[in-house]
Amino acid sequence: MALLPVDEALRLLLDGAVARPAERVALSDAAGRVLAAPLEALRTQPPFDASAMDGYAVRAADVASVPVRLAVIGTAAAGRGFSGEVGAGQAVRILTGAPLPAGADTVVIQENARRLDDGGIKVLETVATGRHIRRRGLDFSAGDVLLEAGRVLDPAALSLAAAANHATLDIVTRPLVAIIATGDELLLPGSEPGPDQIIASNAYGVAAIASAAGARVLDLGIVGDDRAAIAERLADATKAGTDVVVTLGGASVGDHDLVHEVLGSQGVTLDFWKIAMRPGKPLMFGRRDDMRFLGMPGNPVASLVCSQLFLKPLVAALGGRQHEPNLRPAVLGAPMAANDLRQDYVRARIAMKDGVLTATPFSVQDSSMLRILADSGGLIVRAPFAPAADQGDSCTVLMLGA
Structure with a gap:
């Protein structure tokens, strides 16, 4: 042959090498694995209009002219919303992530309000409607495709799948x-x-x-x-x-x-x-x-x-992963003789100087010598019948490390 x-x-x-069939795994076991199918959101995030800051939920009309005094009628915290409604001249103390109370349409950050001895506040800065509010579905809505098949589940993708309420995932085996x-x-x-x-x-x-x-x-x-x-x-x-x-x-x-x-x-x-x-x-x-x-x-x-x-x-x-060999342009750190009919992968020291990658081939390339491979940052790829090359000539390197 x-x-x-x-x-x-x-x-x-x-x-004919295609991705293996899918298996269902727990979200906690999916790090670094590959999605076998598109991932849809099972919920809307955030599920309600929520405060993006610590402050006071108010009506924008009430703070169009400042300073103005407002009565504080309750508190809204993450996981414990305010069940009442904000009326004219009123405010609700609100913490980051809490649902926006009914009747309120903006948030005054706490730095722009002063607490009064009677429990109310004096608002010192005007605030436009909708300020400091994360609207319902700002991140995603139920049914949105969040991740495509073939996505490697890195930390951000895993957290997104969790936020979308997936406890298990279909993963390429x-x-x-x-x-x-x-x-x-x-x-x-x-x-x-x-x-x-x-x-x-x-x-x-x-x-x-x-x-x-x-x-x-x-x-x-x-x-x-x-x-x-x-x-x-x-x-x-x-x-x-x-x-x-x-x-x-x-x-x-x-x-x-x-x-x-x-x-x-x-x-x-x-x-x-x-x-x-x-x-x-x-x-x-x-x-x-x-x-x-x-x-x-x-x-x-x-x-x-x-x-x-x-x-x-x-x-x-x-495994359903994309693979691109890490090939980079470089210059030779030493001359090389002409190549024969075989494509050559030459072990080389790799260095970066002034933004230029330099590949210096080892003088001995015996295929039994692991120590030289361990000292190599990459392999100089030489095409069949490549002519002799001088130090400083361009070359291509298959990188072996990070």
Whole structure:
């Protein structure tokens, strides 16, 4: 199979990837989740004309000429309105959020009134009709569409849903990503490796990327280079209702790279398994019914770069989220040689100086070197056959951090 361009691979990967079905969750559990349907207001807010300030509810006609004395006939507080009616020459002490009493049509703020010894007030400033009043429905009315489907429920959206009297919400079900690390050489962190063994690291970064994109993650652990064992672990992923299975390692074509073969034996149709990119050339993608399978390279940096480019947008699509890669213009902090036929993702230090983003590539780019990736703020994206570039030339950076 010829090397597939990155853009074409991403198109195949996202083909048919739509939001998962909805589930109903409590409002208290909906933070950061995605609305599955438009949200309508179940009530009107505010439900009555309310005072926006502490002061006195009066008739504007009574304060058209000042100073003027008014008799205070009661108090209106939030949750405890005044049941009477304001007549000529009268006022009601009113606190912020309280319903405007019948007969009143404006509010004198307390700074513009002086309390008198007899309990009345002297109004010192004129006030126009309707001043300092929040009218009924100022924020929204029952039946208004307040939030559209696909909205991520940030703090403001959650509070709005609560104000609209929703105790539960219809939310897009988060996709489930199962991760299977393969390789006889792998041990869990905290183990004491033998002379031919290494510590498995890829799953933790891949899981973090999937989780940040909105997925639930099921870590199915490490499985050796054994066809039956890999098949058994894939069966576990199927039983769990997994949406995306990510295998780590075994995606190439060596004698011990068995994932390709086992996926085929399990009825998985592979869309591609060679990408024109560096790092990450031996990336596989296939599907079986509604399940998707991503076979990641075993090299740690390659698996994490592939997760940024492919797993993140796939999880976002299945979770009903919009995804735009954080690509920014920058200038090179060092020269770069001409590129070959593969699209290159070059680890680089990122700095901002005088409003200009500078990307300085690391001199060594081996795909096993996690420390360099951890020190990188972004990846310089170089198109296939890009010519040599000098320091100060323009480039594009895929940002990895905030």
